[in-house]
Amino acid sequence: MKKGKNYITFTLKLVAIVTMALILAKTAPAAWYKFDRTAEPTFKEEIIISPGETQKNILAFGSRVVVEGKVEESVVVFGGEITVSGEVGRSVVGFGSKVTVRSTAIIREDLVVLGGTLEKEPGCTIGQDTVFIPTGGKFASEIFRKGIFFQLGTIFLALKLISLFFGILLTIFVAGIFPRQIYFAAGKIRTDFWPILGTGFLAMIIYAGLILLSALLLLVIIGIPLLFMAILAGLVLKVFGGTAFSYFFGESFLRAVGVKRMPHIIWTAVIGLVIVTFLGLIPVLGFIFSLVVSLVGWGVAIRTRFGTLDNWFARKRS
Numbered sequence: 191m192k193k194g195k196n197y198i199t200f201t202l203k204l205v206a207i208v209t210m211a212l213i214l215a216k217t218a219p220a221a222w223y224k225f226d227r228t229a230e231p232t233f234k235e236e237i238i239i240s241p242g243e244t245q246k247n248i249l250a251f252g253s254r255v256v257v258e259g260k261v262e263e264s265v266v267v268f269g270g271e272i273t274v275s276g277e278v279g280r281s282v283v284g285f286g287s288k289v290t291v292r293s294t295a296i297i298r299e300d301l302v303v304l305g306g307t308l309e310k311e312p313g314c315t316i317g318q319d320t321v322f323i324p325t326g327g328k329f330a331s332e333i334f335r336k337g338i339f340f341q342l343g344t345i346f347l348a349l350k351l352i353s354l355f356f357g358i359l360l361t362i363f364v365a366g367i368f369p370r371q372i373y374f375a376a377g378k379i380r381t382d383f384w385p386i387l388g389t390g391f392l393a394m395i396i397y398a399g400l401i402l403l404s405a406l407l408l409l410v411i412i413g414i415p416l417l418f419m420a421i422l423a424g425l426v427l428k429v430f431g432g433t434a435f436s437y438f439f440g441e442s443f444l445r446a447v448g449v450k451r452m453p454h455i456i457w458t459a460v461i462g463l464v465i466v467t468f469l470g471l472i473p474v475l476g477f478i479f480s481l482v483v484s485l486v487g488w489g490v491a492i493r494t495r496f497g498t499l500d501n502w503f504a505r506k507r508s
């Protein structure tokens with residue numbers, strides 16, 4: 191990151207980079223289903239772009255990606271390994287990946303590594319910014335400098351990635367089954383943000399009290415079903431509200447980076463979820479951001495009764 195750059199500006203730019211990479215440089219919704227491999231996510235396989243070979247984009251999960259030729263737009267890898275000795279027309283983005291940039295490499299825009307490792311050889315060309323945030327175990331070890339925190343950091347990052355995986359599955363399910371409700375609720379976040387945030391805050395306080403009461407009543411038979419119902423209600427609120435917020439966040443940033451034709455609601459919500467998850471890994475600010483996301487998610491689910499009412503608490507007009 192360039193010296194003296196404002197932290198907020200950097201964060202917004204980082205999100206813009208990730209968003210643009212994830213939507214594969216303004217590809218249309220149908221691009222996710224094209225037979226052309228350049229527009230499809232790739233899972234756990236080796237991808238080698240040989241000298242003289244050209245590919246448009248690379249989006250991979252747990253893969254080893256070697257760029258010796260040319261990628262016209264972006265390279266995005268979750269986990270796995272990236273080695274660049276050729277040319278990338280836009281950005282290289284790695285999440286929890288081992289990234290190596292050889293001396294002959296040319297990256298026209300940004301190099302972004304969140305977690306994992308980064309090795310840059312002298313002589314490589316990076317057109318704009320290099321961003322390296324050592325999340326997870328490495329970040330924890332740099333702060334605490336003692337063994338147990340390294341393990342805790344690694345476990346934390348692993349749990350985050352597992353949570354993201356299941357979160358994507360739930361987001362696809364909820365956005366696919368209830369697209370109108372998600373769209374409606376996301377719209378209310380945009381127009382009634384502060385009332386929704388306040389509703390979520392009150393709901394969290396009440397919910398915490400209910401959980402505490404249920405725990406105290408565990409010795410009584412009625413406490414067991416009460417605790418079970420409270421946990422179930424919390425999960426339902428979290429899943430629906432989280433999906434609505436993910437769609438709202440994904441759509442907002444896609445519009446902010448100039449995308450005119452939105453992907454399908456499912457993929458917009460998934461993009462939003464991925465960005466929200468990794469923003470939550472930023473020290474201190476990430477915790478505050480995640481708390482706000484939870485409050486807004488709960489608030490919009492309750493206030494709109496899961497996307498079916500304009501405002502559940504509004505007085506009925508005669």
